[in-house]
Amino acid sequence: MSATKLLNKSAKAAARKEKWRRYLSSLKYAKHTMFHPFDGFWDLTHEKRGSFGAATTYLFLFLLTHVLKLMYTNFQFITAPLQYINVFEQAASLLLPFLILCLANWAATTLFDGKGRFIDIYTAMCYALVPFVIIQLPLVFISNMISFDEAAFYTVLMSVSVVWSVMLAFVGLMQVHDYTPGKTFIFLIFTILGALIIIFLALVFFSLLSDAASFFVSMYRETAFRLN
């Protein structure tokens, strides 16, 4: 009895260790997607080199970078009105559009023989954020070591990080769906339209919901009032 338990335990430990190893290797795989995007993003989903855990980690780091950037970049480069800023609001203002865009892309491509599942799109997009994190996170620190005159250095690196990430996102989508560049571009536009539709529907839904709720509330009040 105890022997099987022990065996079970060690098997579990081994499984956990294996999981952890896989997580680490999928984290490290970001290096490959950054520098060899065509090959990297193909293998990321088709060869299961990436993982949901690692992708989420990068997404989290992306949000963290954004927040840290606002808070700790030297005032010479970014002047965020810290007295008004809500950290969670700031993070959500990036997270929600990101998720909506992923959803819209999935919704659009799935109708036109896109190969990617939602999770594949999500993973690829998260891996595309890596240059943004890798460049901007150190820049928060570096911004406190350079002066206003050297702002060119800062702005150039900033733009490089964004351009790089956008390019990775493009290539990532292309490989995930097995699309041609032209088709990817067209679906990028559809994705943005789709995102707008999703936002519109969500707004309509919530406003209708609140209308309905207030209707029932007032009906209850009216009834309670009459019954009394």
Add this chain to the structure above:
Amino acid sequence: MKMMHRLAAMLLVIIMFASINTAQAADDGYAQSYTYNYDYWSDIRESPDAYRVADVIYVGELGLDTAMRRPQSLYIRNNDIYVCDTGNNRILQIRKEDQGYSLVRVIDAVQGCEPATFNTPNDVFVDVDNNLYIADTNNERIIMVDENLNFLKQFTKPTDETFDQSMKFLPYKLVADVSGRVFTLVTNVNKGIAKFESNTHFTGFVGANKAKYNLADYIWKTYFSTKEQREKQESFVPTEYANLYIDEESFIYATNIVFSEYDLLWDVAQPIRRLNGIGNDILIKNDRYPPIGDLYWVEGNEQYGPSKLVDITVLDNDIYVAVDRTRGRIFGYDSQGIMLWAFGTSGNNEGAFNSAISIDHMGKDLYVLDQNEGNITVFTTTEYGQLIYDASAAYLKGDYDGSAEYWEKVVEQNANYNLAFIGIGRSLMRQDKFEEAMEYFEMAHDRENYGRAFRLWRKIWVEENVVWMVIVLAVLLIVPIVRKQIKKRKMEVEMYERNQVAK
């Protein structure tokens, strides 16, 4: 128990002090300060009063039977205040005495010209020799008379073809420079400021407002409107200025009140301008926002809308003060276009305006004319206001450390004053206290100066710590090499041993 007693006693003392303080605050007529400034985020920060009401001049108290009727303008030369009492067709000369004010004379006619009386005089200007220039609007002339009101010359409708001959010549504001040239604003003329030489010869317009229109309007007007519609729509014309002031260097300050709210966004409106000889705006704007008066206003308020700066006056050191008609406020800016303070409100009590129309200064005192109330409010500087003036004067003289001392006193009274932080920071930088200077510049959000101080500080820091940096770098470089070597040796030994065993 003892502890409780002590606590109670302490509480009592605190409450007593608190009540004394509030009592004192209530006694002061200025419990609620109405002076403010904008901070870096363009939020309003209350500040101590820079100016307070010293006196309100009513003509009734000066021995006049008829009160002022819609007075339009105020001009001060030395100790004399000249007021255009437009509605009564007269000009009042009021003198500041050691004690209060006295009426010197009522000017309602001149000698030696026809007609001798005025018809709605809108503006008056007095030169250094006490000659008067009067914009006698509905008589279609500007007359110049000497101190004793003897007629000298008059400026009438130009016969020049650049002036539309079908229009009346209705001058409503004027200034004259040291050489006797007259610059005047003429009603319904939007070509700029009409310029007359001292020999009354008209020599054209300077500083026209640019005509503004956007593409959408243009297309709509040219292609989608009928002829009748087009005639009814306003055409794209430049606007007229509201007022003029000439400073000691003969630069003309002009204010503009005809613009839309959106023109303020990218500084298209330029409500305050400093015009040079050829009519270009050379006003220095070194603040985050150009000098436009209020930066925002509360929606739904009765006084909604941008500040309409109806008059401007220039003090020493190029500090200029403009008065706003919309909310009855007065804005002071320094030579760099940075707001020093703003104060005032609309209302009927002392220090508030019903409809402020004109402003001028005597020394550092401000005189504001209210056209509906028909009175003149006199403001004098408080200690705080004086400190700001002293600090900027010292700075412009090149006495940077002296200026910093004044700024430190300003900061004691107002901890939201960026100009003071920058002033102190500059002085600290001159004393090679870069780290402290950086702190002050950061508080003022002054990137340029911060960057300068930071670079100097960084240089010193690197020089002091270069030894450590080299050591750390060396260690980081050497350690991997050594480790590699050790590994290599170990491998060699192992290989050697294996070979031995194999043999």
